[in-house]
Amino acid sequence: MKAMILAAGLGTRLRPLTNTIPKPLLPVGGTPLIVWNLLLLKRHGFSQVVINLHHLGPMIEQALGTGSKFGIRIIYPHEPVLLGTGGGVKQAEPHFSGEPVLILNGDTLVELDLEALRDFHRARNAAATLVLREDPDAARWGLVEIGDQGQILRITGKGLMNSIPTASRMFAGIHILHPRLLRQVPKGVTSSIIGPYVGAIEREEPVFGYDLQGYWSDIGTAERYTQAERDVRAGLIRLEDRQPVEPHVPLK
Template sequence: MKAMILAAGKGERLRPLTEILPKPALPVGNSPLLLYTAAFLRAAAVSEVGINLHHLAPHVRQVLGDGSQSGLQITYSYEPTLLGTAGGIKQLEPFWGQEPFFVINGDTLTRIDLGKLRDFHNRVGSALTLALREDPRAPSFGLVGVDEEGRICRLCDHKRHPEKPAAAEYMFSGVHLWEPEILSEIPAHVPWDFSRQLFPHLLQRGFPLYGFPVDGYWNDIGTPQRYLDTHWDLLKGEFSRPGLPPMEPGSVVRDENSEISPTALLKPPVLLGAGCSIGENATVGPWVVLGPSVRIGAGARVTRTVLWSGASLDPETVLEGAIVASRSRVPRGRHYRKLILTAGSAGELLASPFKNS
């Protein structure tokens, strides 16, 4: 089968992190998110993948290359001007052929069963099937209403409508399965969006659109807090790093060549990348992920924080609920909470508040 990874977006809510890397290339547990997506699709018998590009496109290409190391054949599609979620798929129309294909958002990390989604799609004769989730956050993401047979009767509402009852309401997971006939409904060379244009258009035209409730791990990294929450799920063992077993809940996992002072304290769960250094009397954890070559100074304290590769904390620094980008240096004795820390052009430390968390 084939699949589309939507990877062209700018990731505005994750700025300034997405001024450094595009969302699909952000590290999760020290591996780019795209590697998780590639492994997920390959496990579902997907062999060919289309990926649209725009924002920081070379970084996306760098993660997967031609796809051979992930067992995939990849076709990239660059958009000089963003074409929207549906328009990006339309631009790759010759790639899709005559078989159904999966679509997944580039900021989604999931382990749902694509085989069950495919079986349902084929059984009911759907033109487009959305993978749906029961989730208390559904109104904020957009509610999808389905009837007793699973046919979609309402799409992407942000409030409930008792006067328009549906048999059930769910959250759209960002994963769907398309029949290629849908492509002819999308105008070429103009921006077109799923929820605002394509889905309502298909409903109006009478296409059979269905929703299929799925189980299995799911999250997206679209905001700083959800980016952190995805790491905590990794530390809880709810999903695993590519090619590795899940972490044991409450464990400390160290990659090779870490140097840890005998007087340093690691409070699980913690994940340490290769070549980390932790100084005397420093406290790391709980809920901390250190990227490769991170340096934690003497007496520093770090909790509920993710540090990218090469970041460093001077002695006596305190971090709580922070995200620290690569090559950022946090000065001695500072205390930062719920901030994104990045390095400025002159090496100065820049602190940015979380957005839409």
């Protein structure tokens, strides 16, 4: 299975830092954020990673190169126009070879057993598996409602309207999808990946949620960036051994 890191965004909420440095290259604990994710992927057996580029993309490509120094191979699809999570994945589709792909957000710092996630996805023959988190502000992030077997029933109120959810979660921005879900996604058009997921749920294809218990932070604002630095200093997430921290550390 290949992996993809979404790294094309503008990082507007972190300006002026991101005026001259793309957000994936912002250092966390002295190491670029995207390198944390590359090392996580490598540790769990991923050897080929697709990284889409737009804002200050050449800086990311120059910093990471071919990926050989991380023991992986990196492929860089460029987006002349920012395409969003749906359009960006669609443009990269030829690199997936028709196989499921693991997708991570380039601005997320996470500790997660990716092999267990991959095994979960395969065991259920899922069309998609979304990594989810418990969060009291789940509705603000985008409410995901799941059933008693872990199947996702609705995302932001869209999906199987007659089903009764048993739990509420938020989407952590990490997911595995089968490229067949991209068939109706227009190429070269900005879109969200949530649309294909809602469509699959409405068709009653198997779309599952996988609960995240380890560290997670969306480094989308200056406050969360500062908190991530504090968390690294406190040892809540570590670069070297990448061991999970228990209990689950909520976003602050």
